[in-house]
Amino acid sequence: MKRGPMILLGGLSVVAVLVAVLASGFQHDPHEIASPMIGKPAPDFTLKAIEPAADGSEQIVKLSLQKGHPVVVNFWATWCIPCQQEHSTLLAISREFGGAVHFFGLVYQDKPEAIDAWLNSRGRAYPTLIDVGSQAAIAFGVYGVPETFVIDKKGVIRQKFTGGVDYDEVSALLAGLLKEGT
């Protein structure tokens, strides 16, 4: 075989491989990074809520004490535009499930005064926790906000949502978790 066609064939092969790699890459959301935390016990945290407890005292939340209930942990921040868009969805889901599912919003790299003003204007339905030093975010492997983790009754992370959550998807997941035993 002559060299010219062979070189052309070799070049086309390399280009074909590159095109295949790029085509495969473009089919994935670059922000959708699979979490190695799914299927593992949720890292415990003890954090203070912005909202006081029912008796007016300081409200401290310890995640490991929530076992027996599915838990939704939503990392968000006031400076995050998608967080504004998904807030109403989370409020609706939390109201749908009442006290059967425990919801917590973990505020990430933000200012307390900004958080309060933000929640006052957009509504609140569950405790908002301050993630000091982003330690909880690091333990959960949070890359950015919003990221939402759904934890089952045994304290195992069952799903992670990157970006705004979908009402139907989260509701269906929680309904399934509620049917599971502890």
Added chain:
Amino acid sequence: MNILLLATLLTAHSPARAEEPNAGSPVPTRSAVASAPQDMTADAPAASSDPTPIVGPPAGPPLSGKALEDATRTIASQLRCPVCQGLSVADSPSESAVAIKREVERLAAQGYTEAQCLLYFEASYGEFIRLEPKAEGLNLLVWAGPGALLVFGLGVIAWMRLGNRKPPAPRTLPPVDPALEPFVRQVYAVVGEGQS
């Protein structure tokens, strides 16, 4: 269409404080850890994650002073800043990187070794958090691929050069009238075949 898709992806999830104008600038100083803005210091309890269930108890001695600073720098330089483009945690001034750097410092101070710290962050973030992928499995392609391509390229070049050295095939004279052939040969002898 592609621009729309890109815009959708970019707005769907905000990398932590990625909008910081200097998020990509290297500021590899320890003071960045110490003086990092603590927006939510207050008196709120910290999450105080415990890496022991994941990596076991600290395998090294507790560190402090210069040794702690060096260990923090060494470990942080191997971790990818989650909100930057190709920057290590050690080299990024972003809030996320500073928070991770502070966590590295906390772990190293307790005696967790470099390997334990890397394993701890890998357990929550995945292998992507390592700036340099481990040379195993499919990752070997990343390590061996460039070398293999280089060898392949050199082989192609060598093959082409050697191919050019082959002696040219003996040239056959174009068919001519047999009666004129002696004259044609004389002409070739005078002007040379290369000019024919």
